[in-house]
Amino acid sequence: MSKLPMDVITDVLYRLPVKTLIRFKSLSKPCCSLIDDPDFIRAHLNRSLQTRSNLNIILKGLHLYSVEFDALDVAVPLDCPLSFGACTDAFGSCNGLLAIHMSDKNVALYNPSTRQLRRLPVSEIDPPRGESCKAGYVFFGFGQDFRTNDYKVVRMAQFKKDEDDEGHSFDYEVKVYSLKNDSWRKITKLPFYLRFMFQFFYHLLHRRGYGVFAAGVLHWVMPPRMELGFFRNKIVGFDLGTEEFTEVPQPECADRGFLLDVSVLEGCLCAVCNYDQVKVDVWVMEEYGVKESWTRLLSIQKTRAVNPLTFSKPLAYSKYLDRVLLEVNDHKFVWYDLQKKKMRSVKIGDSIGTFGAEVYVGSLIPIEDRKRAESQKQTQQDELSLRKGNRKMRDDFLSQGFKLVL
Template sequence: MQKRNRLESPPHENHAPSPQSSKRSKKAEPSPLFVKPNFPQEIIVEIFSNLPVGSLLRFRCLSKSCKSFIADPFFIKKHLEKTQNDPKFAKKRVLLYACDPRNSNSFRSCSLNAVYKDPSIDSIEVACPTKEFQGFDRIVGCCNGLICIHSRDTLFLLNPTLGIDKRLPDLGFKRRGAFRTVYGFGYDASVDDYKVVRVFTHQIKGFEYASKSIVRVYSLRTNSWRRIQDLAFGTPDDNTGKYVDGSLNWSAFRRQETGFSWIVVSLDLAQETFKEVLQPCYGDGVSDKSLEVLDGCLCVLCNYVGLYIDVWVMREYGKRESWTKLITIPYLSGPGFELFSSRRPLYVSGSDEILLHIGVKLILYNPKENTFRIPVIDEDHIFYIFQAAIYVESLVSPFVINHH
C-alpha cells in the first residue's frame, strides 16, 4: 500500500453521509490548499522552503498537518539552508541598536535589500526583554536567525522573526579587582547545539600585568553552563567573539618583553580548545586593528588614522596564505563619523558595494566609483545607530534544538 503524504487529507468514505455527519465533516474540512495534496513530499518541501518565514507562520493556521510540517526539524534546517544561500539577500535583515530623537534606545530592524535599493527605508521595533533593565545593551552575535544580547550581566537569545526570546541561566559571579568580561555566540554543528561563551579575565593579586581568564560555555541543548579550559593566550580585547566556520574568534593582547602584541585567538566550538590564528603582514603605519566578520570570513580592519582603512579577509578559515586585502576605504570626517569611533563592515553586495557601520551611521561605499552614500532609515525612530548586525529570517527557536 502506498504511504500517504503527511499533508494528505484522509480518504473519503464510499457511502453517502447522513445530514448530521455531513455538517460535522463540513466543519472539519481542511483548508482548500491541502484538499488535493497530490505532490510528492519532496516537492512540497522544496516549494515551502523557498517561502519567507512570515508566509509560513500564516500557513500554520491552515491545518494541524501544516503546522506540524512547518515545525518539523528537517524542514526548519532545509528552510534555513535555502535562506542562507539566497543570492538576492531578500530574507536578510539589519538589526540596529539605535537612539531615537527623544533619546530613547531600542532595537529595530530593516530590510537589507531596502538599505541597498530604496531611497527611504522603514524599520520595525524588535521586542526585546532587555527594556526592563534600562541599561546599554550589546549585540553578542547573530547565528542562523538567533540573536544573543547582553544587558547588565544578563544574556538573552531571541528570534526577532518569530518574536520569541529566552533568558539564559545566571552564572552568579563576584566582581573582583581589575576585570574584563567578553562573550561570544555560535553554532556547534557536530552536536547540533548553539553555544554562548563567557571569558572572565581578572588581575592576579600582587602581579601588575598578570591575569587569569576563566571560560564558561552555555549549551542550549542542556540549558546549563560549564567550565572549560582557561584562555592562556592573552587578555581579550574584543567585547564579542566573531563566529566563523564553527569557531569563535577574539582579538587579544599578549604581553612580551618589548610590550604587548595584538593577536587573534580562536575557540573551536566542537573541541572546545583554543589556538592562535596566524595573521598576514599588514605593513607599516597601522595605528590600530579590529577583528570583524564579512561575508562569512574572518576580517581585520587596519586603521591608518586620517587616511584610510584597509580591509583584510581570510578566504579559507585557518589558512594563513588565504589572507587577502579586499578593499581600501578612504577616511571619512564630519558629524557622526568622529575618528571612526566605531567601524564595522556588515555586508558586500554582488556589485561589491560594501555596507559599513561607521561612527553612529550606516554607510554604503562603492569602490568602483569611490563614492559614499548614507541610506535614510526611519528618521522618526532612528537618530544615532550604536550597533548594527546582519541576521537571516529563520524558524530556529531559542527553546528547542532541532534534530533530524
C-alpha cells in the first residue's frame, strides 16, 4: 500500500461499496482519514449517483426489506435499530439517508450502510387555539436543502372537528426539522388551499401522503375536489430552501380525466397519469418549474398479467438508460424497455406480498450528533481525569500514612 500513489488508492476506493470502505478504515490511519474526509464522502456519493452504482431498493411492508438494485433477486430484512419487531415505515430517501417512523412522535434518520441512527426530538402536534378539533391525518416528507446543505423533515398535521368522521379538512400545522440545528420550526405562512388537500381515498392508498423529493422541493398531489370547485389535479410543492409552498405546473394531457401521482427519476420530477386503470402515461419534467419541459417518457397498457392497472410508480433507470424499473400495483416490479416499448416482470425472492418501494444509494453521509458526541467525549475525559486524580490522592495518602519510620 505504501508504494502506491495516493491518487491511485483514492480512485480505487471511489469504486467500492460503503460496507467495504468501512472495513478498510481499519487498514491504516491514512486510509481511515481519507474515507472519513467530507470531500471523499461527497465525491464517492456523486460517483455512485452518476454511474448508478451502490443502488438499493427498500420494500415497505409490515417491516422494511432491502434488495440490491443490480441483482433484484432476494429481499433481505433491513435491521433497523429504531424498533424491535414493531412496524416501521420509511417516508423518504436522500443521498443514502432514510427517513423512518413508527409513529408521529417516533421519527428518525437512518443510514442503512453505516448503521448510524439519529432520533428526532419529539415535537407535539398543537391544535389551533380556541377551536374544538383534533389531529387527523399526518403527512411526512424528507429531502435536502441545497442552499445550506441541510437535511430536513417536513410534517404536515391535518386537523378536523371532533364530530367530523369523514375527514374533511379543518386546518393544518406544518413543522420543519433541521438536521443541522437538531430542532423543529413551525411554518406560519400557509396557503389557503392546503386545508382542502387531504382526501381519504387518495392519500391513504399507496402511501401517497409521503412527499416526493425533486430539485430541492417536496411534492404532493391535491386531487380534484368537485364540491369545492377544484376541477383539476394540483401538484403542491414545498421548497426546502425558502420553506414556502408553491404550485407546480403539471403536463397538459389531451384527456384530463385521469388520476395523478408524482414520483422521481434521477432527481427529475415525474407525473404519472392513470386513465381509468387501463393506461398509464409517465411524464418527466426535464427543467424544473418549466411547464414546457414536460416530456412523455413512456406509456403502458393493462395486460393479462397486470389487470387492472391500479397503481404504478417509476423507480430508476437501468445502468444504460435503456429501461425503467416500475413498481406496479403494490406487489410486483416490471422492467419497461424504452426502445421496444415492452414490459417484463421481475421476480424477487422471499416475496413479502404487498409493499411500497423506495430507492436509496449507499453512502457515507454522517448523521451523528457531533455536539452530543463531543459532549459525551468531554464527559468521558473529565471522568477519566477525575479517576486519575482520585487514584493519585489515594496513593499519596497511602504512601504518607503507612510509611515506615526506621
